[in-house]
Amino acid sequence: MIRLWWPTATLLLWAFFALFGGLMGLAPNHIDLPKILLDPGADAWLGYDDLGRPLWDRLVAGAQTSFVVAVVVVFLSSIIGTVIGAVSAYKGGWLDHLIVRIIDIFLAFPGILLAIALAGLLGPGINNVIIALSVVGWVGFARLARAQVLTIKHREHIQAAHSLGTRPARIIIYHILPLIMAPLIVEATFAVAGAVISEAGLSFLGLGVQPPEASWGSMIRDGARYLLVAPHMVLVPGVMLMLVVLAVNLLGDQLRDRLDVHGRQRDK
Amino acid sequence: MLSFLFSRLASALFVIFGVTCLVFLFLHMVPGDPVEVMLGESAQPADREALRHALGLDQPLLTQFGQYMGNLLQLDLGKSLYSQRPIVDMLIERIPATVQLAVSSLVVAVLIAFPLGVLAAVKKDSHWDQGAMGLSLIGVSIPNFLMGPILILVFSLWLGWFPVSGRDGFVSLILPALTLGTAMAAILSRMVRATLLETLNEDYIRTARAKGLSERLIVWRHAMRNAMLPVITLLGLQLGVLLGGAVITEVVFSWPGLGQLTIESIQRRDYPVVQACVLVISLTYVVVNTLTDLVYGWLDPRIRLEQG
Numbered sequence: 305m306i307r308l309w310w311p312t313a314t315l316l317l318w319a320f321f322a323l324f325g326g327l328m329g330l331a332p333n334h335i336d337l338p339k340i341l342l343d344p345g346a347d348a349w350l351g352y353d354d355l356g357r358p359l360w361d362r363l364v365a366g367a368q369t370s371f372v373v374a375v376v377v378v379f380l381s382s383i384i385g386t387v388i389g390a391v392s393a394y395k396g397g398w399l400d401h402l403i404v405r406i407i408d409i410f411l412a413f414p415g416i417l418l419a420i421a422l423a424g425l426l427g428p429g430i431n432n433v434i435i436a437l438s439v440v441g442w443v444g445f446a447r448l449a450r451a452q453v454l455t456i457k458h459r460e461h462i463q464a465a466h467s468l469g470t471r472p473a474r475i476i477i478y479h480i481l482p483l484i485m486a487p488l489i490v491e492a493t494f495a496v497a498g499a500v501i502s503e504a505g506l507s508f509l510g511l512g513v514q515p516p517e518a519s520w521g522s523m524i525r526d527g528a529r530y531l532l533v534a535p536h537m538v539l540v541p542g543v544m545l546m547l548v549v550l551a552v553n554l555l556g557d558q559l560r561d562r563l564d565v566h567g568r569q570r571d572k
Numbered sequence: 573m574l575s576f577l578f579s580r581l582a583s584a585l586f587v588i589f590g591v592t593c594l595v596f597l598f599l600h601m602v603p604g605d606p607v608e609v610m611l612g613e614s615a616q617p618a619d620r621e622a623l624r625h626a627l628g629l630d631q632p633l634l635t636q637f638g639q640y641m642g643n644l645l646q647l648d649l650g651k652s653l654y655s656q657r658p659i660v661d662m663l664i665e666r667i668p669a670t671v672q673l674a675v676s677s678l679v680v681a682v683l684i685a686f687p688l689g690v691l692a693a694v695k696k697d698s699h700w701d702q703g704a705m706g707l708s709l710i711g712v713s714i715p716n717f718l719m720g721p722i723l724i725l726v727f728s729l730w731l732g733w734f735p736v737s738g739r740d741g742f743v744s745l746i747l748p749a750l751t752l753g754t755a756m757a758a759i760l761s762r763m764v765r766a767t768l769l770e771t772l773n774e775d776y777i778r779t780a781r782a783k784g785l786s787e788r789l790i791v792w793r794h795a796m797r798n799a800m801l802p803v804i805t806l807l808g809l810q811l812g813v814l815l816g817g818a819v820i821t822e823v824v825f826s827w828p829g830l831g832q833l834t835i836e837s838i839q840r841r842d843y844p845v846v847q848a849c850v851l852v853i854s855l856t857y858v859v860v861n862t863l864t865d866l867v868y869g870w871l872d873p874r875i876r877l878e879q880g
Contacts, residue, residue: 408583409590413850414857415816417834421850424838425602427609501715505820508717509835521717528721528824532729542718550713557709 308558311551318548321364322371330361333516341534351536354526359540365518366541369507370548373433374499380438382492385445390476390484392446393453403446410443416502423511433512437502441495448491452484486563493556497549504545520545576869584862588855595851596640599627599843610653610841623653627844649848654840659848662833667852669739670829673748673822674814678807680753681760681814688757689764694791696769704761711758716817720751720824737826748825752817756810763806764799771799801872808864815853 336356344351350359392403410418422436456462457480465475506512507521515522520541527537599606607624608615621630627650628636643650649659692704714722727747728736735744771777772795780790819831826832830849837845 405586405590408587409594412587412591412858413816413854414812414814417816417819417850417853420819420834420838421598421846422601424835424846425598425843427603497713505715505717509820509823510839524717524721528724531721531725535725538718538721538725542722545715545718546710546713549715550710553709553713 308555311554314547314551315555318367318371318551321367325364325368328364330364331358332361332365332518333357334361341530341537343534344536350540351534353523353537354530354534359523359536362518362523363520363540363544366520366523367544369430369513369517369519370500370503370545373430373437373503374496376434377437377441377499377503378492378495380434381441381495382445382488384438385442385447386449386481386488388442389446389449389451390453390480393450394457394472394476394480400450403450407443407447407450410440411447413440416440416505419502419506420509420511423506428511428514430513430517433503433506436506437499441499444495445488445491448487449484452487453480456480456483490556490560490563493552493559497552497556500545500549500552577866580862580865580869584858587858591854591858592641592644592851593637595847595854596637598847598850599629600633602843606843610843626651650844652837652842652845654837654842654845659845662845663830663848663852666828666830666833669827670815670818670822670831672745673752673818673827673829674811676745676749677752677756677814677818678811680749681756681810682807684754684757685760685764689761690768690791690796692761692765693768693772694787701765705765708758708761711754714755716751716755716820717824719754720747720821723747723751724824737824739828744825748821748827751824752814752821755817756814759813760803760806760810764803767802767806768795768799771795774798801868804871805864805868808861811860812857815857819853 334357336352336358338356339352340356341354342352342356344359350363353359353362388403392400413421419436419440422439423432426432426435453476462475462479465479470479503512504519504521504524507519508525510522510525512521513519523541524538524545527534527539527541530537602609607620607627607629611620611623624630628639631639647660649663651657652659652662655662688704688708692701695701724736724747727733733743734747738744768791772791774795777790777795780794785794818829819834821827822829822831823835830853834846834849834853837843837849
């Protein structure tokens, strides 16, 4: 448990920046021309970017972007995906066949490619980033929920509920979902890391939030042009991004070990 | 074997068809009037009508789809709005660069992931294991668009060993391949570790140990052979991470491949080219995955008997 303090602290800091960054009196879009590309120093402890904007302020503003995108995307895609996957497995038949086929089609787009194409077609902006990532994100949850429901749908308590005339929606929500929650929570944790990377990736490609709004991805993209003279422009958002993703992944690993039913049985 | 072959091919064909449908619909997902978005607001009405007609957007959706599929079967992907060149020619120009990058990244990934994964599995729960898995976790947490600039900063700008960007000889390949390869190695090494650990728990390994065989012989001769089978499938699946990640890596290093073309075309609102790129990259992925499945089925009779 001791090893979890720094991931937890990192994530709390991230959430704090996102939720209260607006109250910190920062000026992420304030341009101060004489301070262009200034190194970190006494004046501003993380330095300035190519337009003379303070990197610390932009880092906090970027935390807001990534937090909002990650939370909304994982919320939307976990709910949509779980419902689709659970209903598909519970109902079975042609509906299940159809949904499996649709999932296969979405999985045929490698990695972030579909999100890139969708974000590119929809145009930049935080809403379109959320749409693009959710359209891609539900698939993982649907596949997992479907697999989980398939393994437990023949259990006796579910058949009992069914024979008592309980409606399918009620069975899924009260009798099935609680049993498949653990792996879904683990999946959601890793999905947060994925969403943070994807948002930054899209913004890096110029398909995410629009300037002057800050995103860690677009900060890295701007900084890449000044690597030699001002490496802090890449390193500041880069290290922050890495720490947040690493923290989420570590927590996900821990959660998986703790919640994994098989793991617990093996320990006995 | 034959029924396994047919069922795999049939589902692959279905997925290919579905992917093509989705890519076809891309133009209709553009908010507002795609022609106006592509040509800009200042375009002449006559030019707009001409493009609308050229893209078939003035036809009913089903007719459009029929034409699109018909053209596709004749390998006619239309013309680029930006350069007016046939898209097929543009793709053919770009494909070698992407294939070169993907294959070398795969080699890098395998060269890193196998020793790391085997080390971690053999010395399970030791410092070696923790170190290797910690390294892989850090690797997973560094995205390509961060790893790339960091490698450029250290090896190109500070040490001056490799060019910053572009595709000019073998040296220019090293940094992009490292960027993409390490990302994949991070995931792959965990999978190698997991499958090898599972295999090392098998009864026949205990038998081999009881016979007094050396640990090296047990791991490399007995366990690895069986552990490699699932890894082959995982390699096929990981190709998705590779092809998707290649898009960003190509942009970071100005590597003139399909990914860079995709992003350039998005920026130029040259949507027919975007469609073609996404289609080619995705279909490659589907084909490679189907092939890995078939190879797997051929190598391991249990698979084809189960599914067939």
